Amino acid sequence: MDLARSAGGAGTTGWVGILRHDVAPVLAAWLVLVCGLVAYGRRGRARRRPAPPPTGHPWRALGSLLAGGYVVFLMIVVVFYFVLGARDRSLIWQALGQGSLLTFGMVLPAFVVLSWAQARLFRRRNPQGTRTGTLSDSDRATST
Amino acid sequence: MAIGLAGWAIVLGVVLAYQGLCLVANGDRWPAASEVIRDVMRYPVGRWVLFGLWLWLGWHLFVRGWRFFLRG
Numbered sequence: 484m485d486l487a488r489s490a491g492g493a494g495t496t497g498w499v500g501i502l503r504h505d506v507a508p509v510l511a512a513w514l515v516l517v518c519g520l521v522a523y524g525r526r527g528r529a530r531r532r533p534a535p536p537p538t539g540h541p542w543r544a545l546g547s548l549l550a551g552g553y554v555v556f557l558m559i560v561v562v563f564y565f566v567l568g569a570r571d572r573s574l575i576w577q578a579l580g581q582g583s584l585l586t587f588g589m590v591l592p593a594f595v596v597l598s599w600a601q602a603r604l605f606r607r608r609n610p611q612g613t614r615t616g617t618l619s620d621s622d623r624a625t626s627t
Numbered sequence: 628m629a630i631g632l633a634g635w636a637i638v639l640g641v642v643l644a645y646q647g648l649c650l651v652a653n654g655d656r657w658p659a660a661s662e663v664i665r666d667v668m669r670y671p672v673g674r675w676v677l678f679g680l681w682l683w684l685g686w687h688l689f690v691r692g693w694r695f696f697l698r699g
Binding site for chain 2: 556
């Protein structure tokens with residue numbers, strides 16, 4: 484955004500553009516960070532209690548993660564590129580196609596392969612099949 | 628431009644120093660970024676938002692306007 488041009492009397496268009504293209508994305512990123520901090524703060528007492536055992540199938544958790552993340556990705560593209568950025572509608576189709584390729588063509592196979600490798604490594608380290616320690620919080624979270 | 632770059636160097640240095648302090652400190656009073664992210668990951672919505680942001684970053688930097696051999 485050319486601040487010099489907007490400050491030289493280009494009218495409200497310049498400031499509107501700054502709000503849409505610069506302020507809105509940065510403010511949104513800050514709000515996401517603050518929400519994360521609030522979520523951490525609210526769990527203060529709960530964090531000291533042991534987490535419940537994981538429930539649900541891991542494939543369901545992976546599917547939920549991929550689908551939910553893909554929806555968030557599309558929302559980012561629609562809101563910040565199409566609505567605020569006034570980009571061409573073809574960008575949405577581009578994001579749909581390329582985002583699908585990224586999510587289901589690259590990330591999903593990578594997750595499957597890495598999960599298989601982790602399980603194989605675990606079996607090699609623990610041939611008896613017993614867990615030597617408790618699951619980490621993120622492992623519990625992703626298993627539900 | 629040097630002042631702007633120096634500003635960024637200072638800001639990032641402060642952030643990393645704060646992260647180091649939080650990693651060294653005990654208890655919940657000084658949570659490190661990794662602890663906050665781990666807590667956010669306990670919520671399904673938190674996992675969706677983090678994964679969506681990661682997807683967006685990869686798409687924006689490497690895939691958007693993709694040409695053969697990644698020439699943008």
